[in-house]
Amino acid sequence: MTAPESDHDIESVIRSGMTETPDFPSPGILFRDLSPLFADGDSLRAVAAALLADHESVDAVVGVEARGFVLGAAAAVEAGLGMLPVRKAGKLPGEVLAESYALEYGEATIEVRPGILAPGARVVIVDDVLATGGTLAATVRLMERAGWEVVGIAVVIELLGLGGRAALADLTSVPVTALIAL
């Protein structure tokens, strides 16, 4: 019998699978990359399981392009669920729902195909980093417009200095889980 995985364990897994690169992609940004974590089978599975640990009765995982696709698909397969892809504008064919959100300069748009899940489906949105929360807030709006219930947002890393949790709380009552806060 093995002990249940503690918060400390998953934090160690994340810290040892993450690199920090200063001034990337622009000066003043400390960029966290999870390539080493993704490439390690035990770490990927541990994080995939931890992302959904707080949620029951979930019908599907939502993955946001592109790094959210890695974590979303991993979490989905680990839980025996499917992963609904939310894509950058122009990638999905046919009828789509679109939401735009502000970036530091300009704006970005994400899209989803409606009707892929059943009406009222309960979903958890998964991504790697909660920064300002703009992408995640737009994803919540997309899901609501599609008729699906967002029961949680789960990220690997929350960047405390960027106020994303407070920004999301102003826009939605969806609970936010972060496996590590930096």
Place this chain on the structure above:
Amino acid sequence: MTAPESDHDIESVIRSGMTETPDFPSPGILFRDLSPLFADGDSLRAVAAALLADHESVDAVVGVEARGFVLGAAAAVEAGLGMLPVRKAGKLPGEVLAESYALEYGEATIEVRPGILAPGARVVIVDDVLATGGTLAATVRLMERAGWEVVGIAVVIELLGLGGRAALADLTSVPVTALIAL
């Protein structure tokens, strides 16, 4: 006891999880989208397992941004492996290896972080569609430069009219598996 999954079964799973949209993203293109397949847990897991079914002694799955991230992570978790991300140019920090390849107009570049896997690691490259083979050939070159052995390329859909399999065979002896040919 359940019977092993036949080729016919996986082909049915793919056909029922795929949509075809004419003239997207440009006139004359029939675009296949696997969002419905990804969003269904049983289908995602069946395809994830089938992609690696021909391979043993694999150390990691390689996923190519962006749809390859969904399938790569799904296949990796299903097999208890990690997924090495191959990204579009400019997304990965620090030292990267880069390979460019021709598109219909212009060219594209993909990158990987070296040293993430052990020297000589055996990898299978996973993607959704084999079209002209340009991205996959560039991915094979990246892996070889990084010191990893590509033991297979596995895609969900092979588009027979675009000659990708022959183009890949001219460049590499890596075996190519497609779950369905259209």
